[in-house]
Amino acid sequence: xxxxxxxxxxxxxxxxxxxxxxxxxxxxxxxxxxxxxxxxxxxxxxxxxxxxxxxxxxxxxxxxxxxxxxxxxxxxxxxxxxxxxxxxxxxxxxxxxxxxxxxxxxxxxxxxxxxxxxxxxxxxxxxxxxxxxxxxxxxxxxxxxxxxxxxxxxxxxxxxxxxxxxxxxxxxxxxxxxxxxxxxxxxxxxxxxxxxxxxxxxxxxxxxxxxxxxxxxxxxxxxxxxxxxxxxxxxxxxxxxxxxxxxxxxxxxxxxxxxxxxxxxxxxxxxxxxxxxxxxxxxxxxxxxxxxxxxxxxxxxxxxxxxxxxxxxxxxxxxxxxxxxxxxxxxxxxxxxxxxxxxxxxxxxxxxxxxxxxxxxxxxxxxxxxxxxxxxxxxxxxxxxxxxxxxxxxxxxxxxxxxxxxx
Numbered sequence: 001x002x003x004x005x006x007x008x009x010x011x012x013x014x015x016x017x018x019x020x021x022x023x024x025x026x027x028x029x030x031x032x033x034x035x036x037x038x039x040x041x042x043x044x045x046x047x048x049x050x051x052x053x054x055x056x057x058x059x060x061x062x063x064x065x066x067x068x069x070x071x072x073x074x075x076x077x078x079x080x081x082x083x084x085x086x087x088x089x090x091x092x093x094x095x096x097x098x099x100x101x102x103x104x105x106x107x108x109x110x111x112x113x114x115x116x117x118x119x120x121x122x123x124x125x126x127x128x129x130x131x132x133x134x135x136x137x138x139x140x141x142x143x144x145x146x147x148x149x150x151x152x153x154x155x156x157x158x159x160x161x162x163x164x165x166x167x168x169x170x171x172x173x174x175x176x177x178x179x180x181x182x183x184x185x186x187x188x189x190x191x192x193x194x195x196x197x198x199x200x201x202x203x204x205x206x207x208x209x210x211x212x213x214x215x216x217x218x219x220x221x222x223x224x225x226x227x228x229x230x231x232x233x234x235x236x237x238x239x240x241x242x243x244x245x246x247x248x249x250x251x252x253x254x255x256x257x258x259x260x261x262x263x264x265x266x267x268x269x270x271x272x273x274x275x276x277x278x279x280x281x282x283x284x285x286x287x288x289x290x291x292x293x294x295x296x297x298x299x300x301x302x303x304x305x306x307x308x309x310x311x312x313x314x315x316x317x318x319x320x321x322x323x324x325x326x327x328x329x330x331x332x333x334x335x336x337x338x339x340x341x342x343x344x345x346x347x348x349x350x351x352x353x354x355x356x357x358x359x360x361x362x363x364x365x366x367x368x369x370x371x372x373x374x375x376x377x378x379x380x381x382x383x384x385x386x387x388x389x390x391x392x393x394x395x396x397x398x399x400x401x402x403x404x405x406x407x
Contacts, residue, residue, distance in 0.1 A: 069095065
C-alpha cells in the first residue's frame with residue numbers, strides 16, 4: 001500500500017521523506033521546514049478534494065497527513081512560543097483528517113496553545129473548530145481553558161468575540177453530551193464513557209447540567225452585548241450561514257432555552273406532504289418521536305426500519321411517529337414514504353434542508369430526532385445519529401408512566 005501511495009504522491013510532485021524530522025536539511029529553518037511539510041499535505045488535500053474519483057488520492061492525502069503531522073509537531077515544539085509554531089499547532093488542532101495515531105498530538109498542540117498563544121489575534125479557525133460539536137469533544141477542559149483565557153485576555157476584539165462564542169458552544173455541547181449520558185447511564189466499559197463520567201462528576205461540583213447551561217447562556221449574552229457586530233465567518237453546509245456573531249449567539253440561545261431536554265418543544269404548524277393541515281400540538285397526550293428526515297439523507301433512510309418497528313410495536317398505545325421532511329419536492333417525499341412503507345405523517349417543509357421548520361429547530365445535521373413526552377417536553381435529542389436502544393427503552397418508560405397517571 002505504501003508503494004502505491006508514494007507513486008501517487010510523486011505523480012503530483014508531493015514526494016516526502018518518511019524519516020524523522022531531523023533528517024530534513026539542517027540548514028533549513030524550522031519555520032521553513034514546517035511550511036514545506038504543511039504545503040505537501042495541503043496540496044495533497046487540494047488534489048483529493050478537486051480531482052479524486054477513485055479514492056486513491058484520498059489514500060495518498062490521508063497517508064501523507066498522518067506521516068507529516070508528527071514531524072510538524074516535533075518541529076513546533078522546538079520553539080513553542082514562535083509565530084511559526086502557533087501556525088503549526090493551529091493547523092494540527094484544526095486538521096480535518098486526524099488519524100487515531102495523530103489525535104493525541106492535537107490535544108498536546110492545544111496545551112501549547114494554552115501556554116503560549118491565547119493572545120494571538122489569529123485564532124478564529126481554532127475557535128470555529130473547538131466550538132463545533134461535530135469537530136471537537138465539548139467536554140475537553142483544555143479546549144475550554146484556551147477559549148476562556150482568549151475571551152478574557154486576547155487584545156483583539158474580534159478574537160475575543162470568536163473565543164466567547166466558541167466557549168458558549170462548547171459548554172452547550174457538554175450539556176448535550178451529559179444529558180445523553182445521564183439518560184443512558186450504561187456500565188462504564190470504554191474510554192468515551194469514562195470521559196463522560198468524569199465530565200459529569202466535574203460538572204456536578206458546580207451546579208451540574210444546569211450550571212453548565214447558565215455558563216453557556218452567559219457566554220452567548222456576552223457575545224450579544226460586546227461582540228454583536230463581529231463577522232461570524234461561518235462555514236455551514238446544511239443551514240444558511242450567519243453574517244454576525246450576534247446572529248450565531250441568538251440561535252444558540254434559542255436552542256439552549258427551547259430545544260434541549262427538559263424544555264417544552266416549540267409548536268410546528270403547517271401541512272403534511274399531502275397538503276393536509278398539521279400541528280405538532282395536536283399530538284399532546286402522546287409520546288412522540290419527531291424525526292427530521294429526507295430521501296437524500298442516507299443515514300435518515302437507514303433509520304426507517306427502526307421507525308417502522310416502533311410504529312408497529314406501540315400501535316394502539318398513546319404513541320406517534322411524526323416526521324419533518326427535508327426534500328426539495330413533495331413528489332420525492334411521497335415516493336420515499338410509499339417505497340419505505342412510512343405510514344405516519346410528515347410535515348412538508350418548503351425549502352428543503354433550509355426551510356422554515358429546520359431553521360426554527362436549529363437542525364444542522366440530518367437526521368435529527370426528538371423524543372417528546374405526553375406534555376410536549378423534550379426528553380431525548382439525537383443530532384446526526386441514533387441510539388435505538390435508548391430511544392425504544394425511553395418510549396416504553398414514558399408510556400408506562402402515562403398509563404399509571406390515567407385516572
